[in-house]
Structures are given as structure tokens and as C-alpha cells.
Amino acid sequence: MSDQFGSGNPLTTTGEHNMSNTAERKAVVQEPGATPDKSWVIVTRGLKREYDMGGEIVRALRGVDLAIRRNEYVAIMGPSGSGKSTLMNLVGCLDTPTAGEYWLNGMLVSTMTDDQLARVRNKEIGFVFQTFNLLPRATALHNVELPLVYAGIGSDERKRKAKQALEKVQLEHRMTHKPNELSGGQRQRVAIARALVNDPSILLADEPTGNLDSQTSTEIMKVFEDLATSGQTVIMVTHEADIAAHARRVVVLRDGIIASDDRRSAFKEQMGLV
Amino acid sequence: MSLADVIFTALGQIRSNKLRSFFTLLGIIVSVTFLVAVLAIIQGLNAYVKENIADAMIGANSFQVRRTPLNVARFVDEEVERMGRRPLISRGDAEAVRQAFPDAEAVSLQSGWPTPSADVTWRNRTVGDVLLFGVTAPHQIVQDYRLEQGRALSDVDITQRRPVAVLGPDLAEKLFETVDPIGQEVRIRGDLFEVIGVNATKGRVLGQSFDGYVLMPLTRFEMMFGRRATTTVSIKMRTAEEVATAIARAEEAMRMARGLRPGEPNNFALETSDALVDFWKTLTQLLFAIVPAIVSIGIVVGGIVIMNIMLMSVSERTHEIGIRKALGARAKDIENQFLAEAIALAFMGGFLGVAVGWLMAAAVAAASPLPTRVTWWSVAIALSLGAGVGIIFGVYPARRAARLDPIAAMRAE
Ligand SMILES: Nc1ncnc2c1ncn2[C@@H]1O[C@H](COP(=O)(O)OP(=O)(O)OP(=O)(O)O)[C@@H](O)[C@H]1O
Ligand SMILES: [Mg+2]
Numbered sequence: 241m242s243d244q245f246g247s248g249n250p251l252t253t254t255g256e257h258n259m260s261n262t263a264e265r266k267a268v269v270q271e272p273g274a275t276p277d278k279s280w281v282i283v284t285r286g287l288k289r290e291y292d293m294g295g296e297i298v299r300a301l302r303g304v305d306l307a308i309r310r311n312e313y314v315a316i317m318g319p320s321g322s323g324k325s326t327l328m329n330l331v332g333c334l335d336t337p338t339a340g341e342y343w344l345n346g347m348l349v350s351t352m353t354d355d356q357l358a359r360v361r362n363k364e365i366g367f368v369f370q371t372f373n374l375l376p377r378a379t380a381l382h383n384v385e386l387p388l389v390y391a392g393i394g395s396d397e398r399k400r401k402a403k404q405a406l407e408k409v410q411l412e413h414r415m416t417h418k419p420n421e422l423s424g425g426q427r428q429r430v431a432i433a434r435a436l437v438n439d440p441s442i443l444l445a446d447e448p449t450g451n452l453d454s455q456t457s458t459e460i461m462k463v464f465e466d467l468a469t470s471g472q473t474v475i476m477v478t479h480e481a482d483i484a485a486h487a488r489r490v491v492v493l494r495d496g497i498i499a500s501d502d503r504r505s506a507f508k509e510q511m512g513l514v
Numbered sequence: 515m516s517l518a519d520v521i522f523t524a525l526g527q528i529r530s531n532k533l534r535s536f537f538t539l540l541g542i543i544v545s546v547t548f549l550v551a552v553l554a555i556i557q558g559l560n561a562y563v564k565e566n567i568a569d570a571m572i573g574a575n576s577f578q579v580r581r582t583p584l585n586v587a588r589f590v591d592e593e594v595e596r597m598g599r600r601p602l603i604s605r606g607d608a609e610a611v612r613q614a615f616p617d618a619e620a621v622s623l624q625s626g627w628p629t630p631s632a633d634v635t636w637r638n639r640t641v642g643d644v645l646l647f648g649v650t651a652p653h654q655i656v657q658d659y660r661l662e663q664g665r666a667l668s669d670v671d672i673t674q675r676r677p678v679a680v681l682g683p684d685l686a687e688k689l690f691e692t693v694d695p696i697g698q699e700v701r702i703r704g705d706l707f708e709v710i711g712v713n714a715t716k717g718r719v720l721g722q723s724f725d726g727y728v729l730m731p732l733t734r735f736e737m738m739f740g741r742r743a744t745t746t747v748s749i750k751m752r753t754a755e756e757v758a759t760a761i762a763r764a765e766e767a768m769r770m771a772r773g774l775r776p777g778e779p780n781n782f783a784l785e786t787s788d789a790l791v792d793f794w795k796t797l798t799q800l801l802f803a804i805v806p807a808i809v810s811i812g813i814v815v816g817g818i819v820i821m822n823i824m825l826m827s828v829s830e831r832t833h834e835i836g837i838r839k840a841l842g843a844r845a846k847d848i849e850n851q852f853l854a855e856a857i858a859l860a861f862m863g864g865f866l867g868v869a870v871g872w873l874m875a876a877a878v879a880a881a882s883p884l885p886t887r888v889t890w891w892s893v894a895i896a897l898s899l900g901a902g903v904g905i906i907f908g909v910y911p912a913r914r915a916a917r918l919d920p921i922a923a924m925r926a927e
Binding site for chain 1: 847
């Protein structure tokens with residue numbers, strides 16, 4: 241890998257612009273209780289997640305301040321056990337924080353009830369997992385339809401939208417296949433189609449290429465790349481620097497807090513680790 | 515999530531586990547089959563008793579004037595004792611009733627229950643334990659007997675106490691085989707009787723032949739056995755509808771004949787074949803109470819099996835539940851999905867049970883003379899029990915599924 245930054249990836253921000261961005265982020269995360277303005281998709285303030293393991297408290301997140309604008313493509317890195325998945329689960333509304341605020345599209349998610357969270361997951365969030373998490377007995381099409389089922393959308397409309405989403409990931413010819421009749425890369429495409437079918441405001445991916453060979457990984461990364469270019473907000477956890485290089489911004493977690501939040505220092509850190 | 519989607523998903527699950535679903539349902543299927551079939555058979559027995567036994571004993575469209583009621587079990591001891599002091603039913607009573615019923619098809623007087631039996635001998639051949647009935651001529655009409663050979667008993671036979679007999683076809687067959695029975699003399703309790711007729715067969719009732727009997731003039735019968743307390747007047751009307759009003763007229767005629775003052779109680783009883791059916795029904799009522807009780811136990815056990823399988827299914831499908839929740843399923847959606855599955859299962863069990871029970875009832879009807887009847891209410895009980903069991907035993911597993919945490923559930927394999 242001669243170019244860590246990925247030559248095909250145009251740098252959209254100058255150093256100066258970066259600085260002002262950083263200042264704005266700092267400002268928005270330091271106003272507890274204030275509703276962030278609409279340009280922020282995600283704002284977390286002092287986000288904590290602790291697990292009580294029979295008396296011993298595990299602090300997975302120890303106060304994360306994170307602000308992400310619409311259309312950003314963010315990679316989250318960090319060593320194993322640093323809290324990346326924990327953060328993704330909170331941002332994806334699969335989990336609720338022990339303390340701190342989480343604002344999604346101007347809604348305070350951290351105090352929502354389970355049913356409200358289910359609705360937010362359904363409408364606002366597309367989640368892609370390392371292990372695909374497809375229903376094994378359902379066809380690709382039905383898997384993609386599922387979020388629409390829980391959105392209460394009628395069968396015809398559902399099929400139409402699910403087909404569209406599968407076309408976006410070039411799988412229109414595999415719609416009636418079940419997951420075990422698909423390759424790993426194809427399965428992950430189905431999962432991506434499923435995540436996109438409800439037009440979510442954020443697309444979350446937790447090590448989406450972790451279970452794929454490098455050739456297939458590149459293909460899947462291309463899909464995310466294209467989505468980001470077309471304006472989709474993407475947050476992706478990855479271990480691999482060359483994958484993170486596709487992102488316009490890299491957040492590094494260490495021991496449950498953000499260790500750095502800009503590309504350059506992130507890569508220095510990454511290099512130092514290697 | 516729409517109701518259609520809930521049901522569709524539930525049926526999809528059941529279909530993808532056909533064999534397991536079937537075994538899950540076995541308890542409910544068997545219980546419901548038992549309920550439907552047994553109730554149908556009891557229903558059939560009741561109809562059979564009405565049509566074959568009660569009518570055979572009392573006669574179709576007929577009622578009786580008796581000294582005491584048929585179903586004595588309904589009365590307290592003192593009443594029964596008082597009945598013991600009632601006057602016997604006499605030739606005069608029969609005559610009074612006959613005069614009050616010019617429109618009756620027939621009015622007869624005959625010996626009542628218990629019917630005595632005796633050996634009947636012809637030459638060196640003897641048939642044992644033959645039922646002996648003392649009757650008047652119209653008895654032939656009341657009982658709808660048709661003659662196969664010879665003639666019936668006549669009024670003259672009665673008044674002259676002639677030693678003549680009409681035989682049931684079974685008895686004639688056994689005694690005479692190929693010999694013509696008419697004019698032959700048979701010996702009954704030492705007396706010789708001339709055979710004047712043989713009746714046509716009435717067939718078998720519950721494997722019991724009603725065709726082995728001797729009919730003799732009531733007068734002759736009383737020479738042998740004396741005047742009995744159970745002698746009965748039978749009145750046969752032309753249609754079943756006439757019976758109800760005819761009973762009132764018979765009561766009137768009897769009170770006049772007996773010289774009873776207004777307010778004095780009847781010293782006789784009036785009975786239709788309904789009384790016999792009633793008597794039978796008090797016996798089967800117990801069955802009607804016991805069968806659903808046994809079935810309830812079976813269904814509860816069946817419900818527990820369903821609950822068990824559903825719990826198993828919840829833990830097997832934890833991963834799936836996690837995925838569904840991650841994609842936006844609310845707790846209620848998951849609960850409804852599993853509840854719908856349990857109800858659909860139990861309902862199918864009830865439905866299959868009804869179908870099998872129906873088939874069994876039809877098989878019994880085809881293979882036996884019982885006109886088994888599947889009643890709508892046994893089907894209603896079966897299906898509502900099924901659905902009820904599904905709800906009651908489905909709620910717990912469904913709640914458990916609904917409460918699962920999405921992250922933990924997705925981590926399960
Ligand atoms: N359900 C849980 N119960 C207890 N501790 C947990 C739980 N989930 C995570 N943890 C702990 O929280 C910390 C952060 O875990 P997390 O899964 O977020 O790490 P990660 O950064 O995603 O690691 P990896 O790169 O290996 O996926 C770890 O120490 C982990 O043991
Ligand atoms: Mg992780």
C-alpha cells in the first residue's frame with residue numbers, strides 16, 4: 241500500500257477547514273441539554289456505558305463526546321476492547337447509555353423508551369454487522385423487506401422498495417436465494433441493501449469486512465465508498481488502516497474515550513501501533 | 515406490523531417445522547378427537563335408544579297407561595310406597611280408555627315388565643328362556659308387528675282364553691327349521707299351545723334380538739301367572755303430534771273411570787317413549803359431564819406441551835429475535851408473532867381433532883347401527899378450547915421472547 245490515504249479518495253477538507261470543524265464540534269458537545277442544530281446528525285455528550293459484572297464494574301465507555309454532521313464518512317478505530325462496538329450499539333439505538341446524552345437528528349434518544357428506540361432503529365438507522373445477521377430461512381428479498389414489515393408498509397410497496405435496494409447493490413439476480421446459497425460478499429450486500437431500504441439518516445457498519453477475504457473486502461468497501469459519495473452518512477468501525485483511509489474522518493478510541501479525532505494524528509497513531 | 519403479516523409469519527414458521535408442529539399438536543388432536551367422537555357416539559346412542567329401544571318397547575306414536583311410572587328413580591321412597599297401594603290396571607280401565615279414543619289407531623292391554631320367560635318345547639326340541647307376553651289383539655298394531663305366516667291373535671282368542679300363540683321369527687326358526695309351524699303344538703310350562711302365526715323380524719338392537727318371544731292371549735297369560743301389577747294399557751295414535759293431546763284425554767278418561775274427585779291425585783301413570791329416553795339420558799348425563807372433564811385434562815397437558823415447544827423455539831430463535839428487534843420490531847411485535855404461532859398451532863390441533871373425530875364418528879356410524887351425530891356445540895367447545903389453550907400457554911413464551919435484549923439476542927447462535 242503505497243498511499244495510505246487512498247489516491248482515489250478526494251480530500252474534501254483543507255487543513256483550515258478542519259480546524260474550524262473541530263472548533264464547531266467542541267462547541268456543540270459542550271452545551272449539555274441544548275438541542276443541537278439540524279446539521280448535526282449525531283451529538284453525544286459525556287456518553288458512558290458501564291457493565292456490572294457481578295460487583296466488578298466494567299467501564300466500556302467513559303465519557304464520549306462525538307459530533308457528526310450529515311454526509312460525513314467517519315471511520316472508528318482503536319484496539320480491541322476499546323469500546324468501538326459499544327459505541328456503535330449506542331449510536332445504533334440497540335443499547336442505552338449508563339450516563340450522558342445522545343442526540344440523533346435533534347431528538348434526545350438517550351431517554352427514550354424501548355418502543356421509541358425500536359421505532360428510531362426502524363426509521364433512522366441502517367446497521368451492517370460483521371456477521372451479516374440475515375434470517376437464514378428467508379430469501380434475500382424477504383430479508384431486505386423486514387424493516388419495511390415493521391414499518392407497517394404494505395406488501396406490494398415493500399417488494400418494490402426491497403427490489404430497488406437490492407438493485408443498488410447489484411443483487412437483483414439473487415433475490416430468491418437464501419443466505420446459505422450466497423457468497424460472503426453477496427450476503428453482506430444483502431445486509432447493506434436491508435440497511436438502506438428504509439432510507440436511514442445514518443448507515444452504521446461494525447467491521448463489515450471482518451469476515452471477508454481481501455478481494456471481497458475491497459468490493460464491499462467500494463459499495464460504502466459509493467454510498468458515502470452519493471451523500472449517505474456513514475460510520476464504520478474497522479481495524480484496518482487501508483480501509484479507514486477511505487474515510488474522510490477517523491476517530492480513534494482508547495480505553496473507552498476518544499484518543500484522537502482527525503485523520504492525520506489517527507494515522508500517526510495507527511503507524512505507531514503497527 | 516400488520517395482522518396479516520403476523521399471521522403469515524406464524525404460519526410460515528409452522529410450515530417450516532411440519533413434523534415438530536405435528537408432534538406438538540398430538541396431545542390436543544387426541545383430546546379433541548376423543549371429545550368430538552365420544553360425544554357423537556353418545557348422541558348416536560341417545561337417538562338409537564329413542565328410535566329403536568324406546569319405540570320398540572312402547573311403540574311408535576304410542577303412550578301407556580300404567581299403574582306406576584317407568585322411571586321410578588325420580589321419586590322419593592314415600593311416593594313409591596304410596597304407588598304400591600294403587601289399584602291394578604284392569605280390563606275395565608282398558609275399555610274406558612278405548613271408548614274415549616275412537617280415533618286411536620289401536621288400544622291394547624298387555625302384560626308389563628318384568629316379562630316372564632319359559633322353555634318352549636316342540637317334539638324333542640326345546641328353546642330355553644323365551645319371553646312370554648300376554649296381549650290383546652290390538653297389541654299387534656301397537657307394536658307394528660307384521661305377520662310372516664298364519665294369522666294374528668283375535669278378540670275371540672282373548673275372550674275364550676284359547677291356548678294359541680304367535681311366535682317371534684327367531685323362535686319359530688329354531689324350533690321348526692324347515693317344518694311349517696302353523697298348526698303345530700308347542701309346550702309351555704306344561705300347557706300345549708297351537709301356533710297360529712309367526713311374525714316378521716324386527717331385526718337386532720345393539721346385537722340383541724327382539725325376535726325370540728311368544729305372544730299369547732292376555733287371558734291365557736293370566737291363567738298361568740295370575741293378574742299382575744304391571745299390566746299396561748297402550749294407546750297408539752296415527753301421528754306423533756297427536757300424542758300430547760291424547761295423553762290429556764286419556765288422563766281424563768281414566769279419572770272418570772276411577773271416579774276420582776277434582777284435586778285427588780291420579781292413581782295411575784301416563785308415559786310416552788320419552789320417559790324411557792329420559793331414563794336413558796339420566797344414565798348418559800354422567801358421561802356428558804365426565805368426558806369434557808377428561809378432555810380438559812388432556813388439553814391442558816397438550817397446552818403445556820405447546821408451551822414447552824414454544825419456549826424451545828424461543829431459545830432456538832433467539833438470534834432471529836435479536837435481528838428482528840435490531841431492525842425495528844417492538845416488544846409487542848415479537849410477542850404477537852409468538853402468540854400467533856401458539857394460537858395457530860392450538861387452533862390447528864383443535865381443527866385436526868375435529869376432523870379426525872368426525873371421521874371416527876362417521877366410521878362408527880358406517881360400521882355399527884349407531885346413528886352417531888357430531889354436534890355443533892362439541893365442535894365449538896373443541897375449537898374454543900384449542901384457541902384458549904394457545905393464548906394461555908402461548909403468553910409466557912411470547913413474553914419471554916419479547917423481553918430479549920437485542921444485542922444479547924443477536925450474539926446467540
Ligand atoms: N455485554 C457486556 N458485558 C460485559 N462487558 C462487556 C459487554 N460488552 C462489552 N463489554 C466490555 O466492554 C469493553 C468494550 O467492548 P467492545 O465490544 O465495545 O470492544 P471493541 O472495541 O468493539 O473490541 P473489538 O475490536 O474486539 O470488537 C470490553 O472490555 C468488553 O469486555
Ligand atoms: Mg467490536
